[in-house]
Amino acid sequence: MTYLYDHYNREERALCSHLFRLLHEPARFPEPDPPIAQFARLLASSEIWEDLPNLSQVTDWQQARVYSEVALLRDAYAARSNSAEQDGLMDQIVCEVSRLRNVDDCISWSELMSQLTGSRIHPSKLMNELEKRALSVLIQGSREVYSTIQSMFNSKPDMAITFYGHVVLIEAKLTQRFDTAQMKRAEELRQVWASALYKDLGLDEPPKACAVAKLGASTRVADITWGDVAGIAARHYSEGDRSRQAFEYAVELCGK
Numbered sequence: 001m002t003y004l005y006d007h008y009n010r011e012e013r014a015l016c017s018h019l020f021r022l023l024h025e026p027a028r029f030p031e032p033d034p035p036i037a038q039f040a041r042l043l044a045s046s047e048i049w050e051d052l053p054n055l056s057q058v059t060d061w062q063q064a065r066v067y068s069e070v071a072l073l074r075d076a077y078a079a080r081s082n083s084a085e086q087d088g089l090m091d092q093i094v095c096e097v098s099r100l101r102n103v104d105d106c107i108s109w110s111e112l113m114s115q116l117t118g119s120r121i122h123p124s125k126l127m128n129e130l131e132k133r134a135l136s137v138l139i140q141g142s143r144e145v146y147s148t149i150q151s152m153f154n155s156k157p158d159m160a161i162t163f164y165g166h167v168v169l170i171e172a173k174l175t176q177r178f179d180t181a182q183m184k185r186a187e188e189l190r191q192v193w194a195s196a197l198y199k200d201l202g203l204d205e206p207p208k209a210c211a212v213a214k215l216g217a218s219t220r221v222a223d224i225t226w227g228d229v230a231g232i233a234a235r236h237y238s239e240g241d242r243s244r245q246a247f248e249y250a251v252e253l254c255g256k
Contacts, residue, residue: 018243124153217254
């Protein structure tokens with residue numbers, strides 16, 4: 001038996017790289033729509049929305065954006081040029097997470113930072129640093145909120161797509177199962193994105209809808225499947241194309 005890594009590569013990251021490429025391709029005759037439109041319509045018809053997006057009349061997909069390994073909170077925090085801007089962003093995030101977790105009277109980020117002695121703490125290391133400095137009493141009633149935020153700052157959805165005022169976070173699996181805690185974190189993360197970071201995603205106003213989609217082996221466990229993606233690639237790429245082959249191998253692996 002010949003063993004070729006292309007045939008048994010189980011890394012979702014590798015497949016998402018091929019998908020990132022596919023979703024940036026222009027339309028090719030005879031297909032009327034580019035791959036991003038075909039993918040978005042599959043998402044639109046799934047059960048991830050309370051109100052289904054109407055994409056039947058959309059012809060211009062230039063404004064759609066595709067992101068990979070999306071560390072939005074971490075990078076948005078770093079992009080703020082000074083501590084005042086960072087504190088303003090974090091106060092918004094703390095307020096939203098407090099709402100999601102039904103926590104009243106949570107200490108704000110800016111107040112927390114003002115009470116620290118020594119250097120500021122990065123949100124991704126907050127709980128660890130407070131414990132190390134014996135300062136965890138500062139968030140005694142807000143531990144759940146700040147634990148959640150630390151987890152969010154260390155979270156990177158596999159992909160995200162924005163189109164026509166809609167945002168979709170995508171968690172991808174191939175042969176592994178979807179993790180319940182990871183999906184719950186993604187659900188909370190998308191609400192923080194929608195309330196505090198929509199402008200960073202290129203939207204002028206809060207999204208019409210923001211959802212989380214599972215990309216996986218079958219419709220039994222996922223909202224969209226690698227078979228769906230392979231179908232789009234087969235309509236767009238020739239048989240010898242590496243991305244098309246990667247999706248086809250993935251479908252084979254899913255069936256084993």
